[in-house]
Amino acid sequence: MIADRAQLTRRRFLSNSAFAAGAITTGAGSWVIRPDWANAAEGPIKVGIATDLTGPIAYAGNADANVAKMVIKEINNAGGILGRPLELYIEDTASNESVAVGNVRKLIQRDKVDMVLGGITSSMRNAIKDPITARGKTLYIYPQLYEGKECTPYLFCTGRTPAQQCDEFIPWLIKNGSKKFALPGANYVWPRTLNAHARTLIESHGGEVVFEEYYPLDQLDFSATVNRIISNKVEMVFNTIIPPGVGPFVKQLNEAGYVKNGGRLSAVTYDENMLNIHQANEIEGLTSCLDYFNAVAKDDPVSAKIQASYDREFPGNFLFAAGSAATGTYRGLKLWEAAVKEAGKTDRESVAAALDHAKIAEGPGGPAEMVPGQRHCKMNMYTAVAKGGNFEIIRRSNELVDPKEC
Secondary structure: HHHHHHHOOOHHHHHHHHHHHOEEEOOOOOEEEEOOOOOOOOOOEEEEEOOOOOOOOHHHHHHHHHHHHHHHHHHHOOOOEOOEOOEEEEEOOOOOOOHHHHHHHHHHOOOOOOOEEEEEOOOHHHHHHHHHOOOOOEEEEEOOOOOOOOOOOOOOOOHHHHHHHHHHHHHHHHOOOOOOOEEEEEEEEEHHHHHHHHHHHHHHHEEEEEEEEEEEEOOOOHHHHHHHHHHHOOEEEEEOOOOOOOHHHHHHHHHHOOOOOEEEEOOOOOOOOHOOOOHHHHOOOOOEOOOOHHHHOOOOOOHHHHHHHHHHOOOOOOOOOOOOHHHHHHHHHHHHHHHHHHHHHHHHHHHHHHHHHOOEEOOOOOOOOOOOOOOOOOOOOOOEEEEOEEEEEEEEOOEEEOOOOO
């Protein structure tokens, strides 16, 4: 099944007209997009993207690759950086750490990129960060929401941290009537570390963790877990199960009548891509907290313009969505652009020094800025609820939210 899905996503990726028009295949899972102009005094600046174009979370990786193509194209159309065009190199990490390490080495050793952006799961980041930052001596930007505690030199994070997603969100859930929590999660580092943070918040604000359990990523039968949720009268399922298991879990929970009988769901990974995994009735009322939802574009002209550009260039199933790291990819590339312009050069030391305090005034969901010394990013945060298969925003931060890391 995963192999069939991988072939499907590969075909979709290659058939995307906006991509195929400028892409050159340079090996299995490797593509390069050359700039349209070559009259620069110096050669192009090389940007490497390492993301899951195939595998079970390819819906996220393809969206991130699309965002990179869109942003690089916009930068080149505006004259490049330092009078030089950008050249985009894309490697498939295939939701497989061993494959990813080899392909990332291609970016460093063969293509000699000036920066690498990518990775979705924390296990992927942990697998590829050493080949990039230590052995490869290259700058690495990680765009995905994650569990925090990543303080590796030359690794900059432009996704959300537990403090940004949970410190206001969980107390709000408790205040609005959910005090008995279940914490079901996938068995790897992100759910375990995030849930440790969530448990502290739940208990310190008068809530109770009824149980906390972890499951293999490919587990499909959750009947025992669902029974525990129902029998213990859990009021809030704070879910960190991810694909492929999350679809069956939510379906089985719904069939047991959990939501129908007043139970509530929350999951801070849930964006528009994740909604498409389920029937709308299965996740009606689910709450999420991210830096962007499509509904933000209704009130924010900048977000509306970015959203419209993406939808125009990349129509289809790979949506521009925050939980899939699309917003972190956009933010990461634009902050890096600002850093290169300030540094006036592309070497790692100079760009890292400028990126440490880089800011952008505009982006999806609003402005963003790196916190000096933290290598993490301040951003706006939004709380939204699923209604009729779409998200509606019900809360937003009053100011940029600190990541509280490093």
